[in-house]
Amino acid sequence: xxxxxxxxxxxxxxxxxxxxxxxxxxxxxxxxxxxxxxxxxxxxxxxxxxxxxxxxxxxxxxxxxxxxxxxxxxxxxxxxxxxxxxx
Numbered sequence: 001x002x003x004x005x006x007x008x009x010x011x012x013x014x015x016x017x018x019x020x021x022x023x024x025x026x027x028x029x030x031x032x033x034x035x036x037x038x039x040x041x042x043x044x045x046x047x048x049x050x051x052x053x054x055x056x057x058x059x060x061x062x063x064x065x066x067x068x069x070x071x072x073x074x075x076x077x078x079x080x081x082x083x084x085x086x087x
Contacts, residue, residue, distance in 0.1 A: 009039050016069045019046060024063040027056055035065055043075040 009023040021037065021044070028036040028043065030053060035046040039061075051067035 009041070011044070011072060013069055013072070018066050019064065019069055019072070021063045023061045024056065025061065026058070027053065027063070032067070037063060041074075042077040045071075045073040045075065047071040047073075 009021070011019065011021045013019050021039075023039050024037050024044075025040065026038040028038055030036070030051070032051055033047065033049065035051055035053065037044040037046070046065065047070045049068040049070070051065055051069075053063075053065045055062060055064045057063075
């Protein structure tokens with residue numbers, strides 16, 4: 001597991017129809033409209049239509065999905081705490 005966390009994380013989106021990511025630790029949840037992934041710094045939220053997971057390997061951290069991709073958002077660990085401090 002430590003090797004996977006030391007990998008560089010990347011996301012590639014091809015023509016808003018295919019998404020590939022590296023250094024993914026878990027698939028937290030999925031539906032046809034949203035996929036939630038965990039990586040070492042937090043979570044990734046993929047929004048779209050007709051989303052389907054094609055590949056996920058917990059040993060390598062490789063992930064890919066297809067569908068109509070509308071948005072990718074990052075949720076960083078500790079962000080809520082920092083927001084409360086700097087209000």
